[in-house]
Amino acid sequence: MKKKINILFFGLGSIGQRHLRNLKKILPNKTKIFAHRITKHSPLLDNKGNKISGSIEKKFNISNIDNLNFIDKYSINIVFITNPTSLHIKTIIKLKKLKNAYLFIEKPLDASLKNYKKFLKFIKKNKLQVFVGYNMRFHPGYLKLKKIVKERTFFKHINYSIFKCSENIKNNHSYEDYKKSYVSRKDLGGGVCLTNIHEIDLMIDLFGNAQLIKSHSDKLSNLKINVEDFSMSFYKNFLFSKKLISLIILDFFQINKERYIKIVCDKGELYLDLNKNYLKIVKKNKVKIFNFVKEKNLMYMNELNFFLHLFKQGKKVPDQYNEKNAYKSLKLALKIKSQS
Secondary structure (H helix, E strand, O other): OOOOOEEEEEOOOHHHHHHHHHHHHHOOOOOEEEEOOOOOOOOOEOOOOOEOOOOHHHHHOEEEOOOHHHHHHHOOOEEEEOOOHHHHHHHHOOOOOOOOOEEEEEOOOOOOOOOHHHHHHHHHHOOOEEEEEOHHHHOHHHHHHHHHHHHOOOOOOEEEEEEEEEEEHHHOOOOOOHHHOHHHOHHHOOOHHHHOOHHHHHHHHHHOOOEEEEEEEEOOOOOOOOOOOEEEEEEEEEEOOEEEEEEEEEEOEEEEEEEEEEEEEOOOEEEEEOOOOEEEEEEOOEEEEEEOOOOOHHHHHHHHHHHHHHHHHOOOOOOOOOHHHHHHHHHHHHHHHHOO
16 A cells, blocks of 8 residues: 555553554554544553653654544544553544544453444444454464364364463553553453453354353452452353353462463363463373464564555455454453453
């Protein structure tokens, strides 16, 4: 695409700046970056998430748009919604003069489904394409695992699966007090169920369906937050017309980070470590290990390249990446969040 690309950002915290850095690597210099910033409390960060001196606006040559009522004069092509979860849909429906643009909404779609129907009408009326960013889907290890599952080369059927994500939110962002982060605040859409919704999304993406059997979410630790920090949920899935059971475990307080997918099959098991970047296949007494590049940013780059390809080709965002799919995972996450 030769024409100039104009991009608007809402939210320039850790994930917003990551996408911004990656865009600068991919897109030509003629790309123009705009932002709508009210508080401007986020500091400039390096690629490791550490606070550094300087201005975000100066570093990335960003122009601020103060009045969204005149957004049409900026000819915006792409909008990145990377502000707190509870503001996602509210932000989008404010852009009344935005037409024929592509939206990149950082997961999840929102913190509630209250304005979902209004949102659907809005994007249809304004002819907007929606992509919801679930970066874990672009992890090289997950892509390998998904290929094995879809091609059914390793097993006849799956008996059960475990999806686990444990971390300590005190260690998430060195530049901010965890108590003030959106993940810790109910009003901003925090809590482990929405923040770590990736596991629900991966389960749906892998098996194509999910029926909640039982769940429990709670506040168990001494973290000074007003949202749930633990969740355990069981699901019934069907793959190749065979029933299997999935377990999802999420928490905000485990000292050692742990993120994995374990699939127990009739002929062995698959174990994907999403932090250490390896996939282990166990079959009888044989073990095969696939190691992947230990570069966290790679999956974000893969995700962004995929999104930009859709934009440059003027293609419709496939249902597995758009608001329809994001609705499924959000609906489940809100359900398990409410069951304590």
